[in-house]
Amino acid sequence: MKRLSRKDLLDLESVSEAEIRLILDQAEAFREVALRPVKKVPALRGKTVINLFFEPSTRTATSFQLAAQRLSADVVDIKVADSSVKKGETLLDTVATFEAMDLSVLIMRTSHAGSAAMVAANTKASIVNAGDGMHEHPTQALLDLFTLRRHFGRIDGLEVAVVGDVLHSRVARSDVWGLLKLGAKVRLCGPTTLCPRDILGLWPGAPVKVFHDLREALEGVDAVQVLRIQMERLQRHLFPSTREYSRLYALTSERLAVAKPTCLVMHPGPMNRGLEISSGVADGPQSVIGEQVSNGVAVRMAVLYLLAGNEAEAA
Amino acid sequence: MNEPVERQLITGARLVDPAQGIDGECAVLVEEGRIAAVGAEALKQASGAAVVDAQGLWLLPGLVDLHVHLREPGQEGKETIASGTRAAAAGGVTTVVAMPNTVPAMDSVAIVELVRAKARAEGVVHVLPSAAITKGRQGAELTEIGELARAGVKVFTDDGDGVMNAELMRRALEYGAMFGALFMQHCEDKNLAHDGVMNEGPASLRLGLRGWPKAAEASMAARDAVLAEATGGRVHFAHLSGAQSLEIVRTAKAKGLNVTAETAPHFFALNDGWLLEHPYDTHGKMNPPLGSEADRLAVIRAIQDGTLDCIATDHAPHSSLDKNVEFDKAAFGILGLETSLALALEVLVHGGHVDAAKIVSLMSARPAELLGLKGRKGTLAKGADADLCLVDPDEAWVVDPEKFQSKSRNTPFTGMRLRGRVKRTMVSGRWVYEDGRGILA
Numbered sequence: 001m002k003r004l005s006r007k008d009l010l011d012l013e014s015v016s017e018a019e020i021r022l023i024l025d026q027a028e029a030f031r032e033v034a035l036r037p038v039k040k041v042p043a044l045r046g047k048t049v050i051n052l053f054f055e056p057s058t059r060t061a062t063s064f065q066l067a068a069q070r071l072s073a074d075v076v077d078i079k080v081a082d083s084s085v086k087k088g089e090t091l092l093d094t095v096a097t098f099e100a101m102d103l104s105v106l107i108m109r110t111s112h113a114g115s116a117a118m119v120a121a122n123t124k125a126s127i128v129n130a131g132d133g134m135h136e137h138p139t140q141a142l143l144d145l146f147t148l149r150r151h152f153g154r155i156d157g158l159e160v161a162v163v164g165d166v167l168h169s170r171v172a173r174s175d176v177w178g179l180l181k182l183g184a185k186v187r188l189c190g191p192t193t194l195c196p197r198d199i200l201g202l203w204p205g206a207p208v209k210v211f212h213d214l215r216e217a218l219e220g221v222d223a224v225q226v227l228r229i230q231m232e233r234l235q236r237h238l239f240p241s242t243r244e245y246s247r248l249y250a251l252t253s254e255r256l257a258v259a260k261p262t263c264l265v266m267h268p269g270p271m272n273r274g275l276e277i278s279s280g281v282a283d284g285p286q287s288v289i290g291e292q293v294s295n296g297v298a299v300r301m302a303v304l305y306l307l308a309g310n311e312a313e314a315a
Numbered sequence: 316m317n318e319p320v321e322r323q324l325i326t327g328a329r330l331v332d333p334a335q336g337i338d339g340e341c342a343v344l345v346e347e348g349r350i351a352a353v354g355a356e357a358l359k360q361a362s363g364a365a366v367v368d369a370q371g372l373w374l375l376p377g378l379v380d381l382h383v384h385l386r387e388p389g390q391e392g393k394e395t396i397a398s399g400t401r402a403a404a405a406g407g408v409t410t411v412v413a414m415p416n417t418v419p420a421m422d423s424v425a426i427v428e429l430v431r432a433k434a435r436a437e438g439v440v441h442v443l444p445s446a447a448i449t450k451g452r453q454g455a456e457l458t459e460i461g462e463l464a465r466a467g468v469k470v471f472t473d474d475g476d477g478v479m480n481a482e483l484m485r486r487a488l489e490y491g492a493m494f495g496a497l498f499m500q501h502c503e504d505k506n507l508a509h510d511g512v513m514n515e516g517p518a519s520l521r522l523g524l525r526g527w528p529k530a531a532e533a534s535m536a537a538r539d540a541v542l543a544e545a546t547g548g549r550v551h552f553a554h555l556s557g558a559q560s561l562e563i564v565r566t567a568k569a570k571g572l573n574v575t576a577e578t579a580p581h582f583f584a585l586n587d588g589w590l591l592e593h594p595y596d597t598h599g600k601m602n603p604p605l606g607s608e609a610d611r612l613a614v615i616r617a618i619q620d621g622t623l624d625c626i627a628t629d630h631a632p633h634s635s636l637d638k639n640v641e642f643d644k645a646a647f648g649i650l651g652l653e654t655s656l657a658l659a660l661e662v663l664v665h666g667g668h669v670d671a672a673k674i675v676s677l678m679s680a681r682p683a684e685l686l687g688l689k690g691r692k693g694t695l696a697k698g699a700d701a702d703l704c705l706v707d708p709d710e711a712w713v714v715d716p717e718k719f720q721s722k723s724r725n726t727p728f729t730g731m732r733l734r735g736r737v738k739r740t741m742v743s744g745r746w747v748y749e750d751g752r753g754i755l756a
Contacts, residue, residue: 013521090640112641113523114595133643135523170523201517236509 002026004306008120008127011136012177020181024146026302027295033070034297043301043309044073047104052094053130054080054110059269059293060130060140064107067300071309073104095119104308108132126307134168140268141174143299145182147292148223151264156183161217161259163249164227164276165238166195171268173202175225180206189217190227190249193238214249215258223264226251226277242275252278256286264288322346323744324361328369328705332376333672334680334694343374345701348744353697369705372738375675376695377409377440377702378656379682381470381499381577382553382627384648385411385442387433388426389418394632394722396430397437401720402630402652404748407704407737410441410683410692411630411652415452416475422447422458424466439747439754440740441702443686445470448487448498454479457487464494469686472499474553475602477535479505484539488548497685499551500539502560503603507531512643514587514604522594524642527604529557536560540567543574551685552576554629556603558613565622575685577625578614580651580658581727586611589727597638597645598727601631615668618677624685626677628655632723650726653719658728660708660735671708701744710736720754 004019012020033039049068053061061077068075091110098106103125108116113133120127131137149155160179166172166188176186185207188195197210211217218224229245239245256263265277265287273279282289323345330341335353343350344357344364352360380403386394394402396413403411413430415421421430427444434442446463450456452473460471471491477500478484488498508531513519515526536552540563543550555561555578564576581601586608590599599605606614617623631648638645659678663669683693691700714731716724740748746755 090636092639110641112643115641117595118641133523134525167520173523198517199520202521 002306003309007307008116009138009303009307010116010120010127010129012138012141012174012181013136015138015181017181020142020145020178023142023299023302023306024149026306027142027146027299030301030305031295031298033301034294039070040072041070042072043305044068044071044104045310047073047308047310048102049073049075049105049107049304050098050103051075051077051107052109053078055131057109057130059296060109063293063296064130064300066297067304068105070297071301071304073304091115091119092122095123099123099125105304128303128307131170133170134173135170136174137170138174139296139300139303140171141178142303143292143296144175144225144266144268145178146295146299147266147288148264150295151288152222155179158184158222159187159220160184161187161189161221161224162227163189163214163217163224163251164194165229165233166190166199166227168194168230168233169227171225172227176203176208180208187211187217187221189214191239194233214255218255218259221259221263223266224251224256224259225266225268228268228270229272229276246275250274250276250278251281253280253284256281266292269293322351322364323367324357324364325367325369325374325705328372328374330374330695331671331675332695333676334376335696338672343695343703345741345744348701350695350697350699350701353695371707373671373706373708374695375407375704375706376679376693376699377704377740377742378407378678379410379686379688379692380408380627380630380652380655380678381412381625381682381685382474382579383411383413383630383652384416384632385413386632387417388429392722393634393637395437396433396442397439398720398722399630399632399652400434400439400442401754402650403440404740404742404754405720405737406652406654407656407706407740408440408652409702409704409740409742410443412470412686413442413444414474415445415447415472420447420452421445422450422452424459424462427463427466427468440742443470444468445472445474445499447471448473448478449483452476454483457483457490460487460491460496461494464491464496470497470499470551472501472553474499474501477501477503477505481538481542485542485546488542488546488550492546492548495549495687497549497551499553500535501553502532502535502539502555504531504534507534511604512600513590514606516587516607518587518591522590529559529606529610532557532603533559533563536563540564540572540574543567543572544570547573550574554579554582554603554627555623556582556606556614557610558606561613561617561622565617565620568622575624576622577627578618578623579627579629580655581605581649583611583614583618584658584662585727593727595642596727597640597642598649598725600642600645600647601629601649602647615663618663618673619669623677625682626655626659627682628652632721633725634723638725648725650716650719650721650723653721654714654726654728654733656706656737657712657733657735661733664708665734701741703741704737705739707736707738709734712736
C-alpha cells in the first residue's frame with residue numbers, strides 16, 4: 001500500500017506535490033465511505049487517536065473526530081479546559097503522558113506557531129497540525145484543494161484569490177503553499193495592514209501577487225477564498241471599523257461579478273456574515289462552503305490513514 | 316597555582332593594551348594584586364618573581380562586561396553569583412555589571428549591598444551591581460538615585476524593560492546628572508514590540524511567529540537621544556541590534572551628545588535567518604530579537620566606525636524549563652559570558668573586520684572608562700588592577716554547553732567552531748581560571 005513517507009503532517013511548505021496528490025486521491029476513495037449506510041472502514045482499528053485542542057473549534061475538531069471514528073480508531077477528544085496543561089504541566093509532559101498510553105496520532109490545535117513541530121520532534125507518535133497560531137493549517141488547505149479539484153478536475157493553471165487577513169491567517173499560508181505546488185496562480189488581497197507586500201518574501205519568484213483593491217484582485221479569477229476577520233484585530237489598530245472593512249473588502253454579488261462566471265466561493269469558517277462575505281454570496285449558487293466541510297472529513301481520513309493506517313485495511 | 320603568589324612576571328605574550336598604546340611582546344610584573352611594572356621596567360624588577368611563560372598567547376586586560384544577568388537573588392535555578400562569576404572567569408571576563416532584574420529588583424541600597432556581600436563571599440570575579448531606574452522596575456516612580464549613587468552604583472537601568480514614560484526618563488536624566496549616573500536604556504517601545512517574539516520580516520512571516528519591528532528599538536533610541544540633548548544626562552544604549560537605531564546613535568554622537576552604546580555578540584554573529592535554519596528553536600529567542608542580515612552588517616559597521624563603544628554579552632541564563640516550551644512561551648535571552656571573546660575573535664578579527672586592539676577597546680578599555688574605572692581597569696598599565704587574561708587567538712574549539720561553568724545551557728552556538736580560546740584568567744593578582752583545569756579559586 002501507499003503511505004506517506006513522513007511521520008507527521010505539520011505544514012504544506014515541506015510537503016511535495018506528489019504527496020499532496022496521494023492525499024487527494026486517497027480522499028477521493030474515502031469520500032465514498034460517507035455515502036454508505038455504515039460509514040466505517042477498519043483502517044485504524046486498534047489505534048489511538050487523540051484530538052488536543054487548545055483553541056475553540058467546532059468544525060475542525062468535529063471533522064477530525066469523525067474522520068478518526070470512521071477509520072475505526074479509538075478517539076479521545078481533549079479540550080484545553082479539561083487538560084492538565086492548564087494546571088501548569090508543560091505541553092511536552094502532557095504529550096509524554098499520552099505516549100505512555102500508546103498513542104498513534106495526536107491532532108493538535110494551538111495558538112502558538114511551531115508547537116506541533118516541537119511536539120513532533122519529541123514524540124514517536126504522528127502529529128497532525130490542526131492549526132498552530134499564524135503558521136499553518138495544512139488539512140484546511142488540503143480540503144480546499146480537494147474541493148477545487150473536484151470542481152475543475154485540476155488545480156494547475158487556476159487563478160485563485162485569497163481575501164482578508166492574510167497576515168494572521170494560517171489558512172492563507174497553507175493555501176498558498178498548496179496552490180503553488182499544484183500549479184495555481186495566487187492573488188492575495190486585503191488592506192496594507194493585513195496583507196503587506198512583504199509577505200511575498202515567502203514565495204520569491206512564484207506566481208503570487210498582492211492587491212489592496214478587491215475589484216482588481218477578483219477580476220477573472222477561478223475561485224476566491226474569503227478569510228474570517230477576527231474582531232481582536234480591531235484592538236490592534238489594523239483597520240478602523242468593521243463597517244469600513246466591509247465597505248472595502250466584503251465579498252458581495254456585485255463584486256463577485258468581475259470574476260469568471262464559474263468562480264467558486266470558499267470560506268474556511270466560521271463566517272461573519274455581512275462583514276467579510278454577504279449572505280447572498282455565502283448561500284448563493286457559486287458557494288461551495290458546505291462542500292468544503294463535507295470534504296474535510298474525507299481529506300482528514302486520508303491524512304490519518306496515510307500516516308498511521310494498518311496495512312491493507314483501507315476498504 | 317591559585318595561591319596568591321607575591322610577585323609574578325608574565326613574559327612572552329603579545330600585550331594588547333590600546334589604553335597604553337601597546338600592541339606587541341611585552342612583559343608585565345604583577346605584585347600585590349596590581350600591575351607593578353610593564354616592559355623593560357618589569358624585566359628589570361623581576362628578580363625573585365615567579366615567571367609565567369606565555370609564549371604564543373595574547374595578554375589582554377581582563378574583560379569588562381557591562382551587561383550580565385546573574386539572577387541572584389530570586390532566580391538561583393538559572394544562575395547564581397557564584398556560577399555566573401565562574402562563567403565570567405572562563406570567558407576572560409574579570410568585571411561584570413550585574414543587571415537589576417532580580418527578584419526582588421535591585422532598586423535599593425540594601426539589595427545592592429546584599430549582592431555585593433554575596434559577590435565578595437562567593438564571586439570569582441568583580442561584581443558591580445547596577446540599580447533600577449524605577450522602583451521595582453515598574454516604570455512608575457524613581458528609585459533613590461542619589462542614595463544609590465552615593466553607595467557606589469554607577470549604572471542605572473530597568474533592563475529587561477525600557478522606560479516607557481518619557482517624562483519620567485527626562486527627570487531621571489536631569490536628576491541623575493547631579494551624580495554622574497549612567498542611564499543604560501533597554502530600548503523597547505512596548506506598543507510597537509507588543510507581543511512580538513522575533514524580528515518582523517520574511518522569516519517571521521514564514522514561521523507564523525509574531526513580528527517585533529526594529530522600529531521598537533529605534534523609536535526609543537531616538538527619543539532618548541533627544542532627551543540626552545535636552546537634559547545633558549548620560550544615556551547608554553544597551554544591546555543595540557538594528558540598523559536604524561545605530562544610525563540614530565551615529566547622528567547623536569556627531570552632534571556631540573553624551574551618548575554611548577553597546578551591542579551583544581549574537582547581533583554580529585547571527586541574523587534572524589538562524590530561525591529558518593532552526594525552526595522554532597527557542598535558543599534563537601532574545602530581547603531584542605536577532606535582526607536581518609542588513610542589521611547584522613550595520614552592527615559590524617558601527618563597531619568599526621566607533622558608533623558602538625562596547626560589546627557586552629547580555630548574558631541571560633535560563634533553565635530548560637524556560638526554554639523547552641512553545642516558542643511564544645519561552646523566555647527571552649541566551650548565555651554570553653563563555654562565548655563572547657571567542658565570537659568576537661572569530662567573527663570580527665578572523666573575519667577581517669577589526670584588529671585585536673579594537674576588541675580590547677570594545678570589551679575592556681571602553682566599558683571600564685564608562686564605569687569611571689579608567690586607569691584601574693581596562694588596561695595593564697602600571698598601577699592598574701591585575702585583572703587580565705591570556706588568550707590563544709587561533710586555538711579552535713567547538714562550543715559545548717555541557718562544559719560551561721554557567722548553571723544554564725541556553726546558547727544558540729552549540730556545535731559552532733570558534734577560533735580564540737581563553738587559556739587563563741587572573742583577578743586581582745590571583746589566577747582564577749585555567750583552560751583544562753577549570754576554576755582555580
